[in-house]
Amino acid sequence: MNATRKIALLLAVVFLLPALFFSGYELSSQNKNEAIIQEAYNRQLDAILFSVNQYSDDILNRWITQVEGGLSTAPSTSGTLDNLLMINGALSAVFMIDTVDHRAVPRVYALDSSMAEEVRRAWENPAWQNTSKINQLLSYKRSGFRKVDVLNGPPIDGGNFQWLVFIIENSRQAPRIAGTLIEPEVFVEELVGPRLQEIARDQFVLSVVRLQSGTTIYNTAPRDTAKTITEAFTKEFWLFPDYALGIRPKGSSIQQVINDRTTTNLVLLLSVDLLLILAVVLVFRNVKKEVQLAQNKSDFVANVSHEIRTPLALISMFAETLEMGRVKSEEKKQEYYTIIHKEAHRLSGIVNKILNFSQAEANKKPLTIEPLHPDTEINEILKTYDFHLSNKGFVYTFTGSPDLHILADRQAFIEVIINLIDNAIKYSPDQKRIEISCHRGIGVGLIAIKDFGIGISKADQKHVFDKFYRVTSGNLAQTRGTGLGLSLVKQLMDAQRGSIALESEPGKGSTFTLSFPLESN
Numbered sequence: 001m002n003a004t005r006k007i008a009l010l011l012a013v014v015f016l017l018p019a020l021f022f023s024g025y026e027l028s029s030q031n032k033n034e035a036i037i038q039e040a041y042n043r044q045l046d047a048i049l050f051s052v053n054q055y056s057d058d059i060l061n062r063w064i065t066q067v068e069g070g071l072s073t074a075p076s077t078s079g080t081l082d083n084l085l086m087i088n089g090a091l092s093a094v095f096m097i098d099t100v101d102h103r104a105v106p107r108v109y110a111l112d113s114s115m116a117e118e119v120r121r122a123w124e125n126p127a128w129q130n131t132s133k134i135n136q137l138l139s140y141k142r143s144g145f146r147k148v149d150v151l152n153g154p155p156i157d158g159g160n161f162q163w164l165v166f167i168i169e170n171s172r173q174a175p176r177i178a179g180t181l182i183e184p185e186v187f188v189e190e191l192v193g194p195r196l197q198e199i200a201r202d203q204f205v206l207s208v209v210r211l212q213s214g215t216t217i218y219n220t221a222p223r224d225t226a227k228t229i230t231e232a233f234t235k236e237f238w239l240f241p242d243y244a245l246g247i248r249p250k251g252s253s254i255q256q257v258i259n260d261r262t263t264t265n266l267v268l269l270l271s272v273d274l275l276l277i278l279a280v281v282l283v284f285r286n287v288k289k290e291v292q293l294a295q296n297k298s299d300f301v302a303n304v305s306h307e308i309r310t311p312l313a314l315i316s317m318f319a320e321t322l323e324m325g326r327v328k329s330e331e332k333k334q335e336y337y338t339i340i341h342k343e344a345h346r347l348s349g350i351v352n353k354i355l356n357f358s359q360a361e362a363n364k365k366p367l368t369i370e371p372l373h374p375d376t377e378i379n380e381i382l383k384t385y386d387f388h389l390s391n392k393g394f395v396y397t398f399t400g401s402p403d404l405h406i407l408a409d410r411q412a413f414i415e416v417i418i419n420l421i422d423n424a425i426k427y428s429p430d431q432k433r434i435e436i437s438c439h440r441g442i443g444v445g446l447i448a449i450k451d452f453g454i455g456i457s458k459a460d461q462k463h464v465f466d467k468f469y470r471v472t473s474g475n476l477a478q479t480r481g482t483g484l485g486l487s488l489v490k491q492l493m494d495a496q497r498g499s500i501a502l503e504s505e506p507g508k509g510s511t512f513t514l515s516f517p518l519e520s521n
């Protein structure tokens with residue numbers, strides 16, 4: 001396995017696997033969390049509804065105590081009961097029947113005389129006095145318990161009424177059936193409602209629903225349109241079996257709150273995962289670059305050693321031959337001198353390239369950006385290179401642009417052009433043709449150097465400007481080089497606020513296009 005693959009695997013194991021594992025675990029435990037939230041929420045709602053029921057019970061018990069007090073006094077002095085009926089709109093009537101003498105007329109109190117009459121008539125019916133519920137209450141009383149119970153009937157016209165019955169004893173300990181007639185909806189409206197409002201504040205919607213018809217008879221947020229009975233958490237209303245208490249969070253249902261939370265969690269989790277993947281990709285790319293650079297560096301050392309060794313060997317061989325005086329003919333001597341000179345020149349070329357590169361990289365070489373006429377400079381370079389080019393069998397053309405004036409550093413400009421021409425020569429073994437041209441682009445001056453050589457593959461095009469990078473496939477490796485040329489060109493172009501672009505097709509040739517700021521800018 002190569003170094004980059006190892007690093008990729010390591011990153012995946014250290015960062016991605018735990019993240020993906022954690023995400024998977026979170027997703028799978030999402031439902032469990034939901035159930036826990038629902039459970040906790042239901043408990044809270046349950047407690048609230050319990051307290052509402054308790055509160056209603058307390059009110060009723062207070063009433064019953066007052067009713068008991070009122071009934072135990074003589075009929076003529078029962079002002080307490082009249083008062084109680086007057087203050088509490090939900091309390092429609094109070095009655096008491098002598099259970100010993102069933103023929104006795106029930107004692108009834110009501111503000112409305114027709115209501116009093118109706119209640120009296122209803123309870124005169126012995127069937128109502130003998131229901132199993134009343135018999136049960138009587139037996140409780142005999143065992144010493146006091147219990148108030150809900151009774152269905154006798155029916156009363158003109159509204160939804162609810163009977164509450166209990167047993168009291170007269171002074172001779174004789175049991176009597178007593179009770180009240182209550183209008184639940186008025187009870188809710190007048191007494192329970194304010195309490196519900198107090199609890200609800202802006203967090204909950206509390207409601208009272210009539211079970212038979214499913215109609216909401218009280219709602220702390222009447223304008224809130226969400227369906228109360230289907231979405232809310234409901235509990236029976238202890239006092240009134242026909243009614244239920246409902247609760248839900250304001251504005252949205254519990255399910256919606258949970259759904260919102262789940263969505264937020266999922267989005268957060270996915271974002272964190274994405275960020276992590278992005279971070280790992282970035283780290284991997286950087287590491288890969290560094291590994292590549294280290295590889296290129298070691299290739300560079302090998303290349304340069306090779307580059308230097310060949311001319312050194314030639315120089316030392318020919319110098320030694322001359323020194324020993326073995327070469328007699330003046331012509332031969334001259335030839336050897338030329339070789340020594342040429343190889344020394346090549347050596348200094350390599351050393352200069354390395355020095356230039358390290359200076360440019362450290363930004364040590366001060367650049368003087370000034371107006372420059374590319375035509376003049378390129379003609380000058382070509383004049384110097386003419387011999388070299390034709391010696392190597394190259395034909396070249398130059399299409400100038402006489403009006404073009406750019407901003408560049410003269411030395412850097414020459415260095416860049418020479419490097420590109422050198423490469424065009426080096427990498428054009430068959431089609432020995434080079435086309436150089438200048439023209440004006442949009443806001444920039446363009447100089448193109450085109451060859452018809454071996455070209456560069458798409459994959460390598462991305463790297464040829466990297467430090468020390470050399471294309472190693474095919475017989476390219478045999479072409480001498482350091483891998484510094486294009487990197488130096490790129491650095492010099494950046495330093496001159498210019499840029500370089502490459503277009504190339506393997507086997508067809510390459511075009512390097514330099515772009516410089518215009519003088520007029």
Ligand code: ADP
Pocket residue numbers: 423424426427451453454455456464469470471476480481482483484485486487510
């Ligand atoms: P080198 O010293 O190897 O020439 P460079 O930095 O100048 O280093 O170039 C990097 C690589 O880009 C070279 O090894 C070569 O493979 C490729 N290259 C550069 N110029 C050309 C060109 N004109 N045609 C084909 N390949 C080129």
